[in-house]
Amino acid sequence: MNFAFTEEQQKIRNTIIDFARQELNPGIIERDRAGVFPRDLWVKCAEMRLMALPFPEAHGGDGFDFVTTVAVFHALGYACKDSGLILSLATQVICGLTIQLSGNQEQAACLLPDLASGTLIYAQGITEPDSGSDTFAMRTTATKKDGGYILNGTKTMISNGPVTDRALIYAVTNPTKKTLARISCFLVPKGNPGFSAGNPMEKMGLRTMTNGELVCTDCYVPGPSLVGREGQGVILFSEVVEWERVLICAGLLGGLERVLEDCIRYAKERKAFGQSIGTFQAISHKIATMRMNVELGRLALYSAAILKNKRKRAALESSVAKFFISESLKQACLDAVQIRGGYGYMSEFEVERDLRDSIAATIYSGTSEMQANTIARLAGL
Amino acid sequence: MNTCNTIRDFITHEMLHDSLKTPLGDDDQLVDSGIIDSLGVMNLLSFLEEKFSIQIPDDDLIPENFASLSTITALVERQMAR
Ligand SMILES: Cc1cc2nc3c(=O)[nH]c(=O)nc-3n(C[C@H](O)[C@H](O)[C@H](O)COP(=O)(O)OP(=O)(O)OC[C@H]3O[C@@H](n4cnc5c(N)ncnc54)[C@H](O)[C@@H]3O)c2cc1C
Numbered sequence: 001m002n003f004a005f006t007e008e009q010q011k012i013r014n015t016i017i018d019f020a021r022q023e024l025n026p027g028i029i030e031r032d033r034a035g036v037f038p039r040d041l042w043v044k045c046a047e048m049r050l051m052a053l054p055f056p057e058a059h060g061g062d063g064f065d066f067v068t069t070v071a072v073f074h075a076l077g078y079a080c081k082d083s084g085l086i087l088s089l090a091t092q093v094i095c096g097l098t099i100q101l102s103g104n105q106e107q108a109a110c111l112l113p114d115l116a117s118g119t120l121i122y123a124q125g126i127t128e129p130d131s132g133s134d135t136f137a138m139r140t141t142a143t144k145k146d147g148g149y150i151l152n153g154t155k156t157m158i159s160n161g162p163v164t165d166r167a168l169i170y171a172v173t174n175p176t177k178k179t180l181a182r183i184s185c186f187l188v189p190k191g192n193p194g195f196s197a198g199n200p201m202e203k204m205g206l207r208t209m210t211n212g213e214l215v216c217t218d219c220y221v222p223g224p225s226l227v228g229r230e231g232q233g234v235i236l237f238s239e240v241v242e243w244e245r246v247l248i249c250a251g252l253l254g255g256l257e258r259v260l261e262d263c264i265r266y267a268k269e270r271k272a273f274g275q276s277i278g279t280f281q282a283i284s285h286k287i288a289t290m291r292m293n294v295e296l297g298r299l300a301l302y303s304a305a306i307l308k309n310k311r312k313r314a315a316l317e318s319s320v321a322k323f324f325i326s327e328s329l330k331q332a333c334l335d336a337v338q339i340r341g342g343y344g345y346m347s348e349f350e351v352e353r354d355l356r357d358s359i360a361a362t363i364y365s366g367t368s369e370m371q372a373n374t375i376a377r378l379a380g381l
Numbered sequence: 382m383n384t385c386n387t388i389r390d391f392i393t394h395e396m397l398h399d400s401l402k403t404p405l406g407d408d409d410q411l412v413d414s415g416i417i418d419s420l421g422v423m424n425l426l427s428f429l430e431e432k433f434s435i436q437i438p439d440d441d442l443i444p445e446n447f448a449s450l451s452t453i454t455a456l457v458e459r460q461m462a463r
Contacts, residue, residue, distance in 0.1 A: 103439035136419060178415040180422060181444035235442045238419045311436060313427035315420060377420055380395065 003302045009068050013075035019048055020079035028081045028208075032353055035200070035207040037163050041085055046118025050076070051092045055100065060113030066243070069093070070250040070305040077254025081350065083357040084208035086251040087364075088121075091159045094244045095122035095168055098185070101243075102228035102236055111166070111187070120165035125155030125214045126237065132157075133370050136179045136234055140216065142171035142186060147223045149173070151186065151194070151216035159364070161212040162200045165190045169216065170233050183233035187225045194219030205356030238315075244365055245318040246304045249325045252361050253297045256329045259336050259354060260290040266340060277339070286335040293328035300324050316378045323371035326361035333358040384433070384461075385454040391428050392450070396421050407451045412444050422447055429453070435460035 005013065023044050031038055045051065053069040055061020064072075076086055096115045100108055114120040131137040140153025151171055161167070166189050173184040188195050198213030228236045264287060267278030277283045304317035333355035337344035344351045362368045382390065389405050396416055397405070411417045417425060425447070430436055437460055446456045 101439050103442075177444075178413055179418050180412045180447065229443055231445075232443050234419050235422055235444065238423050239439075239442065242423070313423055313430065315423040315427065374420060378424060 003298060005071055009071045012068070012072055016048070016050075016072055016075040017079040019044075020076055024080045024082050024085065029347060029350065029353070031082065032084075032207045033347075035202070037088070037200075037210045038082070038085060038208055039163075041082070042088070042118060042121070045085070045089055049116075050089055051096070051118045052116035054093065055096055055112050055116045059100075059108055060116040061096075062116075066246075066309040067302070067305050070246060070301065073247055073250035074254045074301070077251030078257050079254070081258075081353075082208055083251070083255060083354070084206040087206055087248070087360075088160055088209045090244075090247050090251060091124065092118070092122050093247060094240065095124055095166075097243050098124065098168055098236065098240045099187075099227060101239055102185070102232070104228065107187075107224070107227065115166075121160055121163050122166050122168070123158050123160040123164035123214065124168045124170075125158045125161070126170050127155060127157050129154060129156050133367055135237070136183060138170060138172060138183065140169065140171040141175070142173045142184060144173075145220070148221055148225070149186065149223070151188065151219040151221060153216055155214040157201065157211050158214050159209055159211055161214050162197050162210040164197060164214070167195075167197075167214050168227060169214065170237065171216075173230050173233075177231070180234050181231040183237075184230050185227040185233045185236055186221055187227055188214075188216065188219065188221055192219060192221065204359065205353065206360050239313075241365065242304075242314045242318040243308055245322040246301065246308055246314070248361070248365055249297075249301050249321045250305070252325045252329050252358075253294070253301050255354065255358070256290065256297060256325065256332055257294055259329070259332045259351075260287065260294055262351070263287050263290065263332075263336050263339050270340075283339055286339060290328075290332045290335065293324075293332065297321075297325045297328055315374065319366070319371045319374040319378075322365060323368055323375065326358075327368055330355075330358045330362055384457055385450055387432065388429070388453055388457070389450055391432075392416070392425070395424065395428075405450060407454075408449045410449060411453075412448050417447050425453075429457055433457050433461055435463075 049062050052062045053064045057063045099111050128138050142149040142151050169186045169188050170183055172182050174182050194217045196215050200210040200212050267283050268276050270277045300321040304314045304321045307314040307317055336351045337355055340351055343349045393405055446452055
């Protein structure tokens with residue numbers, strides 16, 4: 001397997017790195033403190049075509065393959081310190097992939113242009129107040145009526161929820177069926193009667209991304225709002241989540257590389273007892289572990305990305321990448337705080353924000369415990 | 382081994398709990414009985430696509446196609462004939 005970037009991929013990555021450093025990083029400390037969604041930066045990212053990458057040109061996209069898309073998000077995670085914004089963008093792309101993978105060409109032609117251009121903001125509602133890891137125990141219902149469906153239920157913690165223009169809502173269409181055939185996916189636009197978005201939930205990290213409730217109360221949507229076929233929701237979600245884990249991990253791995261570089265720089269510069277702190281094994285071994293995890297993370301990320309690029313299944317590989325990279329990042333951020341001592345704890349030096357942001361990565365898109373369950377089950381246990 | 386038996390073998394060994402390892406009938410309900418769940422279907426897809434060198438299109442990723450050994454075999458044979 002060849003993990004080297006092509007010349008074109010390297011060129012795009014360099015452009016994204018320059019863009020992120022110049023346009024997305026200034027003011028991040030204040031934005032994090034304020035906890036507001038940076039709409040102006042969203043527009044700049046749209047102009048950079050970050051949400052258009054993997055979609056066909058005929059549907060308003062830029063027609064890049066998935067490995068290139070991953071390589072770009074990898075570069076973005078490396079250069080952009082606004083992890084909330086990165087996850088917002090990834091959510092948008094994942095919603096587009098859901099529409100694309102559902103196999104309805106008409107829907108793709110109609111919806112993808114506004115998604116790829118960032119004109120409309122998308123969110124995906126799966127989690128509910130009483131079901132997160134136990135995803136398909138969801139209670140939101142979609143009952144057939146007058147050629148459409150009436151949706152009732154509440155989704156929570158939804159990324160981009162408070163600012164969403166269009167949401168993909170998963171709901172139970174056939175409660176008498178077992179898991180695989182019970183659930184369907186629907187497109188619900190903002191302003192649809194019976195559909196409302198809650199206020200942003202205060203949270204520990206990723207504070208520039210808004211998360212909140214999406215509530216359906218006797219919310220009627222016409223038949224063509226069905227994404228994919230009725231009863232296809234679980235299979236669609238299971239396929240989409242493989243792409244999602246890979247794309248999200250690209251940003252996380254980039255973040256891990258940035259943390260590593262910062263730690264190396266600091267460990268060389270900072271002196272204690274007359275020498276650089278990097279000469280103390282207690283410090284250098286932490287950095288050695290980060291370095292090792294970057295190498296292994298790259299292998300895990302790109303082997304999963306290459307599989308998805310070839311349209312192969314990657315349940316195991318995407319779970320391995322998600323588990324390993326998110327946990328490695330969290331540990332690296334914790335170590336980065338320790339390596340910086342008291343300064344690491346001060347907001348001004350930005351390491352504590354990385355730590356707060358990194359913790360979420362071991363929770364969303366399947367907790368680390370659930371990734372371990374998947375890996376164990378695929379090992380035959 | 383023919384297509385149906387190859388699939389039967391995989392499902393029996395990978396998806397049935399020990400207590401259920403009775404011979405699996407062609408029309409036994411795999412989705413309705415919960416034998417094939419969300420992770421199971423992805424695992425099965427991965428096996429089918431690798432073993433039979435096929436790619437099952439997104440359009441065909443519907444529960445009805447995984448309902449029983451007969452429907453899965455028909456799905457695979459349709460793709461092999463393409
Ligand atoms: C920043 C952020 C963004 C999010 N964005 C979205 C979004 O866009 N859309 C969306 O639908 N959801 C979103 N979520 C919700 C997220 O998917 C859920 O929080 C996650 O799936 C866990 O569910 P839960 O919070 O209900 O925890 P629970 O499922 O209640 O889990 C609680 C604890 O129990 C453990 N646990 C549960 N079951 C098992 C088991 N079988 N074996 C071992 N351990 C187990 C979990 O690992 C966890 O540690 C987001 C969450 C966060 C934090």
